[in-house]
Amino acid sequence: MNIQFKKEKIITSLKKRVHITQWITKYTKVDCIADLVSGLTLGLTIMPQSMAYAALANLPPHYGLYSSFMGAFVYTFFGTIKEVSIGPTSLMALLTLSYTKGLPIEFVILLCFLCGWVQFIMGVFKLGFLVDFISMPAISGFTTATSLTIILAQLKGLVGIRFSSDNIFHYVQKFYTHSDKIKLNDLILGVCCIIILLIFSKLKDIKLKCPSAMKALWLLSISRNALIVLVSSVIAFYFEYKYGESPFSLSGNVVSGIPTLALPKFYTQIGNDTVTFVEMVQKLSTAVIVLPVVAVLSNVAVAKAFCKGKAVDATQEMITLGLCNILGSFVQSMPSCGAFTRSAVAHASGVRTPMTGLYVGTIILLALTFLTPYFYYIPKSSLSAVLISAVVFMVDYKIVPKLWRTNKFELLVTFVTFIISLVFSVEQGLLVGVIINCIPLLKVWTRPKIDFAIKTFQKKHNYLLIKPELGLYYSASDFFNSQVQKMIMSIDYTIPVVIDFEHFFHVDYTSKETMKHLLTDLQSNNHSIIFLNLSESIADTLQEIIDQFCIRCCQSENEIFDELTFTSVEIDEGAGTSLLPHKPKA
């Protein structure tokens, strides 16, 4: 019976984790068509894009494709956000490059494997709550900056020029100096594509009387990205076939073939030296922490950007991302996570469920087997047009007047996140935004409300009751001391002091040590001290203090009366002497 129960519990929690079980039964034909269309679009987007990102990380382009299908498959089964598309991203590529520059490819794949484990473990330890601190104003600054960065980066592709830049000022300057190299054909194709895409995106809103015409318009609208890439590729192919030369910049050659399934190599060769696993990890150093954390942050930020306030199960996302990377490393993937561009394309293509991932993965596998020769013909500027018209709607200017009206501090958060993301880097912007946003929350822990009350019993004896409302953490311990001392000063006669521990869950080392100073002070001024409502664990922690200062502990107000009456009698007897402290009762 017990085993049966346990079995059921395991099945329930497994079902919760294998997220596909929660929506697959409701999967309809309409969902399927929408997902197929957006899958095709995403597939056509991810292929050239992932190859570009592989090149960004100094890897041969086909590693980009290797990194794109396993994540897509895994996310279908475990993922919760329909727009998220796992694969290489520019952020991950740049971080990978910065840690593995000049090292063999085995380091990149091992990094992917380790990233996956770190993310998986973060998920298992439920560190998802940390992601709750990514607020909407921070997300808004992040998405707007990312969108602008992507638009700027794609503008180069759109006009057919190539250069690299460190930051936005550098970019503008370089764009200006390279402006004479703009290719008119690419520019015309790109602009036409954007115009067509923007018009098509509005098609689905046209109200017609005939339902089948409506349906056709909707299909045309959501498949616009795929259509544009296909049509422009056919045009390029036609020119190449007829005149032997294409008027546009094309995507170029790719290596064919599916990678074999194998564990990543836990050793490698640099020159003639064999490098062991430990040495490899040492060389990767902080990458093993930085990459997974940045991946989780940006993945959840992307997810939240598309959820518009609906809950994101960050723990589930961590576990999924972990599995994507662990299994990805078996097919020689580089570290991957959800990409903002692809999510925007999926969103614009009307994605309905994570099933898209299955289609995307299949398309990439097919591509690796059969289609790679044809990808050669995809014009770069039509791809840029697809990306630009997908992310342009993510520029979130509407939040500014909303925040201005209700909360200017949060507007500052948006603004700072935006500026730092744009000028420095996206992960820095997001981090700074999150930290600034935390400041008011942290401030509460340094300045908690403390209730002071002077209580009277038997109409003649007073005592001072002190009760911190949120308990006492290290960050408030200095403040607590100074508040109590101020209070005692204002009373200016000797009064028993009762500290109520009701709201204390826990006493840390700093508050304990700081409290000693307060107690020394109180005792040297002859105030007797009583601890009220000590829980067992806190009494344990404070035992040293209780012994050192001979503090009495009470569990109720009546006990305080008893203690104080007893003390008062003693004063009467030994007139002129100070209050004698008693051994604690507890």
Add this chain to the structure above:
Amino acid sequence: MNIQFKKEKIITSLKKRVHITQWITKYTKVDCIADLVSGLTLGLTIMPQSMAYAALANLPPHYGLYSSFMGAFVYTFFGTIKEVSIGPTSLMALLTLSYTKGLPIEFVILLCFLCGWVQFIMGVFKLGFLVDFISMPAISGFTTATSLTIILAQLKGLVGIRFSSDNIFHYVQKFYTHSDKIKLNDLILGVCCIIILLIFSKLKDIKLKCPSAMKALWLLSISRNALIVLVSSVIAFYFEYKYGESPFSLSGNVVSGIPTLALPKFYTQIGNDTVTFVEMVQKLSTAVIVLPVVAVLSNVAVAKAFCKGKAVDATQEMITLGLCNILGSFVQSMPSCGAFTRSAVAHASGVRTPMTGLYVGTIILLALTFLTPYFYYIPKSSLSAVLISAVVFMVDYKIVPKLWRTNKFELLVTFVTFIISLVFSVEQGLLVGVIINCIPLLKVWTRPKIDFAIKTFQKKHNYLLIKPELGLYYSASDFFNSQVQKMIMSIDYTIPVVIDFEHFFHVDYTSKETMKHLLTDLQSNNHSIIFLNLSESIADTLQEIIDQFCIRCCQSENEIFDELTFTSVEIDEGAGTSLLPHKPKA
């Protein structure tokens, strides 16, 4: 009358800031002697040390001395911690170097000026509370790692070898390879100095019957550092004079003369180009934020290390540090802050008040004018001995068993801070320690307690009362939604939902947007919604939601009864229809 009152208020707050006013009236002769002795010791320590730090920042050595006196003077008047000695530190020197490498000296001085302003502004905006998050376990890890780092660095000087190293492993390896270059004379002098210093440090604890002998022992004990430097210099001078060569490594030549008082230059020349103020700031880039923040952090960490739990007025320290650097830049100082080594020396020399700073500053000015030729003779190994025997007592191993017994999480904080400080860098260690220490505090904001109660009125009507205990911040908004939805699911019949805003101080954008999802959900399931105890400002913020969802607002339970009875009647009238929402009354 009103002006009189304002004037008094200004004087009071000025008195609070000019901290010397609070202790100068109680300054005694014994204080004066103790401060003079520790001032002399500190002076003798700071001079060669500051020149070394200037060299570390790629500046001529006399700039180290320029950086040591203004801070000392200013700190006397504004500082609160008697042990803190402002001047160049290794941390500041290394950071300065990393931002101003290859730039003219004007950049360093401008950086000092800007650092000062940033610190001053941080103080004025009372950002001191941020420093409350530096807990004792983190401080302990920081001080122990810093002490060990300093001991290791000084060991080189003690045995007369020179090399630079990136981290502790590198250090040990280099020490081993350089071990054949150890100078025996330096080693012997250094070890003798350490032994004498350690014996002398115990002298003051010897109990004698004669009070004047006790006093002599005390004076001998606290002046031990100064004595050792003096005596060893005299020995070196004697050998140099008699044999033309000293057996020890000496400190060497220094430029004489006091710098003129002038504003820092707001422009400079690089080659033939004039660099404007704006361009200078652009080149300094993040240094303008990083340096002041690191300086404040390490200054307060040092202060807290010597206060052992007593409150540190971080705001005052920020303002003081700011003034030290602003005024310092007028005498061509590099960025400076309190140094751990010097604080340990001051502590070991029995410092009593911040007045020491005045003596230190005077000694340095005298030195710059008259004494520099004699500093040539200070043996490096005796200085190393002074520093080593000052910091060796700061290694805090006693905290480990204490934390092990009561709080293992805080032990982890100590341990992580220690390891990262030792292996990477002190500022990184402190930062990571503080962040880890914050995690439990932050977690409370993501999982607040929410009170649910089903209330009954007129013995037949129920409603669900929801009251979050700590209000609702963005970090808890997802959690709040899911908890409420779980609760509603468990009730499984249509029930009016009352959200009590009593504990809300403020509603941020994220909670507002997230709440919209909840309300949409509730309304689509025909639950009517009432907001209870809305304050005016929160009602303002939520007006959009109140209008959109036609939510009724109440200020008391009676009002709820009225609202709900009215609704119930309506249900009876329009049988079968859903609850009609009403326009808000408020």
